[in-house]
Every structure is written in structure tokens, then in C-alpha cells.
Amino acid sequence: MCSGLRTLWHGGGVVTEEPADQHPNVRRARFAALARDELVEPLRRFLLRRTDPETADDVLSETLLVCWRRYDELPEQALPWAYGVARHVLANAQRSTRRQQRVAARVASVDPPREVPDEAGPRDDVVLDALARLGDDDAELLRLWAWEQLGPAEIATVLAVTPNAVSLRLQRARARLGDEVGKIEGGAGHEQSEGGRTG
Amino acid sequence: MNDDQLRARLRDADPAGSLPPAGPDRVSHLLEDAMGHDTDTESRQTGTRGRSRLTWLVAAAAVVLIVGGVAYALLREPTTTLPLEEEQASRPEALALTLPDQAAAGRCMTPTPAALGRAEVAFDGEVASIADGTVVLRPTQFYAGGPSDRVEVAQASRSRQDLILGVRFEEGRRYLVAANGGDVMVCGFSGGYDEERADLYAEAFAA
Numbered sequence: 001m002c003s004g005l006r007t008l009w010h011g012g013g014v015v016t017e018e019p020a021d022q023h024p025n026v027r028r029a030r031f032a033a034l035a036r037d038e039l040v041e042p043l044r045r046f047l048l049r050r051t052d053p054e055t056a057d058d059v060l061s062e063t064l065l066v067c068w069r070r071y072d073e074l075p076e077q078a079l080p081w082a083y084g085v086a087r088h089v090l091a092n093a094q095r096s097t098r099r100q101q102r103v104a105a106r107v108a109s110v111d112p113p114r115e116v117p118d119e120a121g122p123r124d125d126v127v128l129d130a131l132a133r134l135g136d137d138d139a140e141l142l143r144l145w146a147w148e149q150l151g152p153a154e155i156a157t158v159l160a161v162t163p164n165a166v167s168l169r170l171q172r173a174r175a176r177l178g179d180e181v182g183k184i185e186g187g188a189g190h191e192q193s194e195g196g197r198t199g
Numbered sequence: 200m201n202d203d204q205l206r207a208r209l210r211d212a213d214p215a216g217s218l219p220p221a222g223p224d225r226v227s228h229l230l231e232d233a234m235g236h237d238t239d240t241e242s243r244q245t246g247t248r249g250r251s252r253l254t255w256l257v258a259a260a261a262v263v264l265i266v267g268g269v270a271y272a273l274l275r276e277p278t279t280t281l282p283l284e285e286e287q288a289s290r291p292e293a294l295a296l297t298l299p300d301q302a303a304a305g306r307c308m309t310p311t312p313a314a315l316g317r318a319e320v321a322f323d324g325e326v327a328s329i330a331d332g333t334v335v336l337r338p339t340q341f342y343a344g345g346p347s348d349r350v351e352v353a354q355a356s357r358s359r360q361d362l363i364l365g366v367r368f369e370e371g372r373r374y375l376v377a378a379n380g381g382d383v384m385v386c387g388f389s390g391g392y393d394e395e396r397a398d399l400y401a402e403a404f405a406a
Binding site (some may be wrong): 026 | 200202205206208209210211212213214215218220221226229230232233234309310366385386387390391393395396
């Protein structure tokens with residue numbers, strides 16, 4: 001169904017050869033198709049893995065808006081680039097949320113972030129606990145690696161660093177995660193009690 | 200635990216692992232919102248915010264037919280190159296189409312050659328005149344339907360002209376236009392002549 005469009009998209013040399021005077025309707029239709037086929041769902045998941053559903057919704061809208069405005073800059077592999085945009089937008093949103101929370105100054109207790117509606121299967125809480133014990137950078141690398149299933153070059157695009165750096169850091173992060181999992185599982189007893197984890 | 204095992208365990212713990220995909224309506228709304236805020240194309244400075252929700256979803260919509268018959272003119276001879284002015288008097292029946300003016304009824308589909316290939320009418324032509332909301336085009340080539348030496352498109356009111364995925368007709372410019380059921384296909388199917396669109400048309404009607 002979309003093969004024709006993909007042909008145009010890739011075969012047209014994508015952005016670099018597309019003149020500014022390209023008909024706006026064509027641009028719009030192409031962006032819509034690209035977003036629909038390749039961006040929206042992965043971005044949505046990306047965000048739901050990292051924030052509450054309401055924030056994820058807002059950030060997703062904003063991210064798509066940015067992608068559309070910067071359509072001419074979209075690389076052929078648009079998704080990692082779009083993840084990078086989403087990260088920034090999310091960071092901004094979280095910054096401003098923190099600011100608002102400071103201003104609101106505890107008039108009421110802040111709603112805890114809702115869990116992603118995913119009660120379908122048993123989750124591996126040990127590995128999540130272990131992930132939570134890592135530094136933010138390590139954890140994010142591992143999430144991009146395991147959940148978004150990106151390779152080092154793609155992760156490098158998301159984080160705006162070099163692929164080499166990603167490979168090295170990823171290696172270390174994996175080792176640390178393995179250690180933490182080992183500690184939790186090896187530590188036995190109280191650490192593993194899963195009854196205590198109620199959203 | 201090796202890397203693969205570690206990755207597998209992380210995957211099992213993916214909070215979005217069993218999340219169902221967003222519904223098509225949700226996706227469409229997201230795209231409307233994103234693209235409705237556009238500022239770099241068209242003349243959309245005023246009053247567009249309230250309209251964006253509708254406008255993006257341009258498709259077949261409220262139809263006002265003008266000037267008589269539509270269908271009978273469409274299915275005569277196959278593709279030809281048309282003579283111009285001389286014959287106009289002897290073939291008064293213009294092909295009448297309507298440019299949909301509301302977006303409520305549907306949503307855009309990707310302009311693929313396959314989808315375009317189903318158009319009942321498709322032609323390459325220049326806008327000869329625009330008057331009273333009617334655009335008169337002089338077709339030079341029909342890919343489908345026709346032929347006719349004159350196509351009239353009942354244009355939506357001026358305020359609707361900048362529909363995001365609609366078509367803005369300007370006098371003297373060349374267009375590729377496709378139509379189904381008397382409605383001009385918007386959403387990128389019809390629009391100003393350019394190489395991309397010409398390729399799309401060529402591919403759609405290649406056989």
C-alpha cells in the first residue's frame with residue numbers, strides 16, 4: 001500500500017534533493033505517511049516507558065510537531081533522530097513539571113505517576129529494580145538497547161554521541177546491570193519479596 | 200548471564216511490551232495536531248487554529264455539484280492529447296468536478312500510485328480562469344476519464360482555499376488533477392504540476 005510512497009521518499013533522495021518549492025500537499029502527505037508508518041507508535045512506546053501516560057501524550061504531540069517543522073532535516077533513518085527529539089521534549093516537560101511543582105508548593109500531594117496499563121503478564125521486577133539502581137545514563141542506554149532495540153549507531157543518534165562511545169558505555173552498563181541483578185538475586189530473601197510492589 | 204540473556208530479561212520487563220497499538224483515530228488526531236500548527240506553508244496566519252482539526256482530514260466530503268452531468272463525460276475515449284480552443288465550441292460539455300470544501304467526512308490516505316490508479320478522472324492541465332468560485336482548466340492530457348477540453352472545478356469558498364491538503368488553484372499554473380465521483384481527490388493526489396507528482400501519475404497510469 002505504501003510502497004509507492006516509500007519509493008518516492010527514499011528514491012527522491014529524501015530531504016536534500018527536495019526543493020523548498022516542493023508542493024506543500026506532497027510534503028504533508030509524505031510526512032503523514034512517514035509518521036504513521038514509522039514514528040508514532042515507536043515514539044508512543046518510547047514515552048510510555050519513561051513517563052506517565054498524560055505526559056507521554058503531551059510529549060508525543062510536541063515531538064511530532066517538532067518533527068514536522070524540521071521535516072527538511074529528517075535523516076533517512078528518521079526514528080532514532082525522532083527519539084532524540086522526544087528525549088529533549090520529555091526532559092523539558094519534566095523540567096517544567098518540576099518547576100510547577102515547586103511553585104505549587106505542596107498545596108496538595110502530587111499524584112504519583114500512573115503505571116503504564118500493562119498488567120497483562122508477570123514482569124521481571126528484579127531486572128527493573130536492578131535498572132533503577134543504575135545511574136540515569138546507564139539505564140537509558142540499556143533501555144534504548146533492550147526496549148527500543150537500537151544498535152550502537154542508532155543509540156548514538158538518539159544521544160548525540162559517537163557510536164564508539166555508545167559501544168563502550170553499553171558494555172559497562174550491561175556489566176553493571178548484570179552485577180545488580182546478581183546482587184539482588186544472590187542477596188536472597190528480603191530483596192526479592194514482590195508483594196511489596198504495588199504501583 | 201550473557202548479553203542476550205540480559206537483553207531478554209529486560210525485554211520481558213518492558214513496561215510497554217504488551218501495550219496495544221494506538222488506534223487509527225488517535226494517530227490521525229496526533230498528526231492533525233502536529234501538522235495543523237504548521238506555519239511555514241500557505242497563508243494560514245489567521246483563524247486557522249480552530250479549523251485545523253477539520254482541515255487536515257480533507258477527503259471526500261460535502262459535495263456540491265455544479266454544471267450538470269458528471270459521469271457520462273468521463274468514460275468515453277481513453278487517453279489522448281487534446282486539441283485546444285478551436286474545438287471548444289463544438290464540444291460544449293465541460294467536465295464538472297467539485298473541490299471538496301469540508302474535511303469532516305474522511306481522512307487522508309497516502310497518495311500511492313495504486314490508489315491514484317483508481318481515479319475515474321486524471322488529467323494534466325492549466326488553469327485558464329478562475330471566476331465565481333469556479334476554476335476552469337484546460338487539460339492537455341488525460342490519464343483517465345475524459346477527454347474533454349475543458350474541466351470546471353467548483354471551488355470551495357475562498358476561506359477554505361488553504362485547506363491543508365487541498366488544492367490551491369492559481370491562474371496560469373499547471374496542475375495534475377485526479378477525481379472520483381466528481382470530487383477532486385485532495386490529500387496530495389491533486390496539486391500543482393511537479394516532477395514528483397508527474398512520476399506518481401505516470402506510475403499510476405502506466406499500464
